[in-house]
Amino acid sequence: MKKLILAAAVLAMTAGSSFAADMAVKALKAPPPAPFDPWDVAFGSALMNDYIFRGVTQSNHKPSVAAYFEPRYNVTKDLQLYVGVSGESISFANRAAAEIDVYGGIRPTFGAFALDIGVWGYLYPGGTCQFGTPTDFAGKSQGTECATNFLLNGNTMKKDVSFFEVYGKGNYTVNDNWQFGVTEFYTPSFLNSGAWGNYTSVTGKFTAPPTIFGTSGVGMYVSGEFGRQWFGTTDSFYGTPAFPNGIHYADYDTWNIGIGFTYKVFTLDLRYSDSDLSKGNCSVFTGAFNAQVGTTTVTGNNPLGTSSNWCGAAGIVKLSADLTAMTNLK
Secondary structure, eight states: OHHHHHHHHHHHHHHHHHHHHHHHHHHHOOOOOOOOOOEEEEEEEEEESOOEETTEESSTTSOEEEEEEEEEEEEETTEEEEEEEEEEOOOOTTOOSOEEEEEEEEEEEETTEEEEEEEEEEEOTTOOOBOSSSBOTTSOBOHHHHHHOOOTTOOOBOSOOOEEEEEEEEEEEOSSSEEEEEEEEEESSGGGSSOOEEEEEEEEEEEOOGGGGTTSOEEEEEEEEEEEEEEOBOOGGGOOSSOTTOOBOOOEEEEEEEEEEEETTEEEEEEEEEEOOOHHHHHHHHOOTTOBTTSSOOOSSOTTOOBOSTTSOEEEEEEEEEEEHHHHOO
């Protein structure tokens, strides 16, 4: 009888241990993964003291505001499709109301190497023709609007300067601190001038370790870019007596370097930008409404010797906020 009771006790303990073991395994079992949501939206805004685009001010060295909205679809964790719209306040010679950008593309990632390929459209609504004579130097009619709207310094600009570019970007992340990249943009008609444009640049960025400011949550980076812009020949609207069928905009180099500070969704970027465009070539390229007459060498492209500071050295202070729905609006 004692042996029977002892056997029953051992069996009960064994069964209890097995049950406890099963309970422990079930308690440690990982929950099912959350369903993959491929959709996301990025959006943000910025305020800057000067809107500089490839070394050239778009706002007459005056403050500018910007905003963007970019829906994204993640096909996989390494492949993203996107479209977007953005806007910036500008100050052009044709008095366009603003710059509105519409763009879209694809962003594949291969380990540390990321690509961005797409099309970017630059729209400038509300412009007026600035020319000064009923016909251009090739004898083509420019209409009554062009004849009645002209700049006293002789510079010109079309009513509609909207255009598009195709682009490709590559970025290589070395580690948590270093990134390097290349960019390539091409358009068959830069600013609707008839002159093709090609822009190529190299970029670099150093992100400081997150502990540099302790536990404050403030981050810091240093970044820079060196690029070159090439051009073809414009159509006859921008012709001169020496080149009635069009002029060749001067190719130029541009560069910028700056330091940025980040906190949560905010970024404060302090940057120096410059180019090697002369003031005379800058006036020809931009058609600046405030270019000065007779202050530089007279050339076939610049018969009045106008000069502009729209392409020279500039300091940029930019405060921006950037958010994504998946990260910031959960």
